[in-house]
Amino acid sequence: MSNVxxxxxxxxxxxxxxxxxxxxxxxxxxxxxxxETETGLSAYxxxxxxxxxxxxxxxxxxxxxxxxxxxxxxIEQVNWNEEWEKNFEAIDVDGICHVRAPFHEKTNAKYxxxxxxxxxxxxxxxxxTHMMIQHLLETDLTDKKxxxxxxxxxxxxxxxxxxxxxxxxxxxxxxxxxxxxxxxxERNHCKNITVYEGDATLLVGKKxxxxxxxxxxxxxxNDMEQYVACLNENGILFLSGFYTEDITVIxxxxxEKGLTYVKKFERNNWVALKYVKQ
Numbered sequence: 499m500s501n502v503x504x505x506x507x508x509x510x511x512x513x514x515x516x517x518x519x520x521x522x523x524x525x526x527x528x529x530x531x532x533x534e535t536e537t538g539l540s541a542y543x544x545x546x547x548x549x550x551x552x553x554x555x556x557x558x559x560x561x562x563x564x565x566x567x568x569x570x571x572x573i574e575q576v577n578w579n580e581e582w583e584k585n586f587e588a589i590d591v592d593g594i595c596h597v598r599a600p601f602h603e604k605t606n607a608k609y610x611x612x613x614x615x616x617x618x619x620x621x622x623x624x625x626x627t628h629m630m631i632q633h634l635l636e637t638d639l640t641d642k643k644x645x646x647x648x649x650x651x652x653x654x655x656x657x658x659x660x661x662x663x664x665x666x667x668x669x670x671x672x673x674x675x676x677x678x679x680x681x682x683x684e685r686n687h688c689k690n691i692t693v694y695e696g697d698a699t700l701l702v703g704k705k706x707x708x709x710x711x712x713x714x715x716x717x718x719x720n721d722m723e724q725y726v727a728c729l730n731e732n733g734i735l736f737l738s739g740f741y742t743e744d745i746t747v748i749x750x751x752x753x754e755k756g757l758t759y760v761k762k763f764e765r766n767n768w769v770a771l772k773y774v775k776q
Contacts, residue, residue: 502544502545502546502572502574503543503545503572504543504544504545504548504570504571504572505540505541505542505570505571505572505573506529506540506541506542506543506553507535507538507539507540507568507569507570507571508520508538508539508540508541508566508567509537509538509566509567510537510538510539510564510565510566511565511566513537513538514766515766516538516564517534517538518625518766518767518768519558519564519741520538520539520556520566521539521541522714522739523557524541524556525714526714527543527552527556528548529541529542529543529552530543530544530674542573545572586599588602589628589631590605590607591628591631591632591635592632593607594608594609594635595607595608595609595610595611595635595657596609596610596611597611597613597627597631597653598610598611598613599612599613599614600614609635609660609661611653611656611657611660612682612685612686613651613653613682613685613686614678614681625765625768626712626738626768626770627654627712628765629738629764629765629768629769629770630712630736630738630770631653631654631657632763633736633763633770633772634654634657634658634661634710634736635657635661637661637734638662639658639662640661641663641664642658642663642664642707643663643664643665643705643706643707643708643730644658644663644664644665644666644667644706644707644708644709644710645667645668645669645701645704645706645708645709645710645728646658646667646710647669647698647710647711647712647713647725648669648670648711648712648717648739649669649670649675649679650675650678650679650712651675651679652668652678652679652680652682652683652691652693654710654712655668655679655683655688655710656683656686656688656691658708658710659686659688659689659690659691660686663690663708664690665690666688666692667691667692667694668683668691668693668694669694669695669696669697670693670694670695671697673695676693676694676695679691680693697721698720698721698724701724701725701728702724704728705728705729705730706728706730706733707730707733707734708733708734708735708736709728709729709733709734709735710736711725711735711736711737711738711739712736712737712738712739712770714740715740715741715744715747715748717739718737718739718740718748718751719747719748719751722752722755723755726752726756726757729775730775731776732774732775733774733775734760734772734773734774734775735752735757735772735773735774735775736770736771736772737752737770737773738768738771740769741767741768741769742767742768744769745762745769745771748771752771752773756775756776757774757775758773758774758775758776759771759772760772760773760774
């Protein structure tokens with residue numbers, strides 16, 4: 499991996515929603531690490547993968563509903579741990595589940611998850627993670643065979659194990675996420691999580707009672723048929739990583755494949771849906 503990065507520093511108004519959308523769009527490019535700031539977002543790409551037109555297809559930069567300016571710089575030897583330690587805030591879901599880094603103090607939350615996010619974590623993912631945690635907190639996962647698709651830091655897989663799910667598969671296409679998920683599963687003393695590096699092609703022949711897919715709209719739509727095929731009867735599918743305006747196309751894909759809509763959570767235009775296979 500290159501030790502030289504190009505760092506982009508975005509000032510965004512309105513900051514919260516704009517940062518979420520910008521992070522999602524940049525995540526589809528060569529950018530590999532993101533840090534939320536007081537004024538917006540910083541994003542980093544290896545210099546070897548950088549091109550002058552890297553921002554050409556970022557839709558939000560031309561959206562009149564947002565005011566976004568940016569600067570960029572070449573950075574040697576980025577200290578990622580220092581970056582996320584300065585900016586990473588613990589996630590508190592309804593006082594029941596606390597997701598924190600090792601340097602945060604432990605609370606009295608019923609479910610306490612410790613992760614070391616490093617480069618595979620962007621604080622902008624809090625909205626979708628928060629809602630998926632809400633769904634899992636409401637679900638009996640005892641002895642449920644579970645899949646965490648696009649596991650990232652494996653937060654959701656870890657919570658599933660704490661709530662009694664077994665066995666659990668956690669899959670991510672990104673090598674750093676794969677390695678980080680293994681570390682975080684061990685850090686939380688998980689015994690039933692197996693982490694795989696890859697995509698939905700790994701699902702052939704698999705069967706699950708619960709599938710958690712927190713990715714993005716296009717990947718969800720592309721892989722929906724595979725999710726449904728490996729979901730057991732009366733199985734549950736949780737979907738997130740997309741916006742309110744995407745609900746119609748997601749719902750159409752699900753219902754056409756025989757799934758039944760159950761419930762929705764929504765936070766700052768992000769959505770997390772629950773479906774069952776009957």
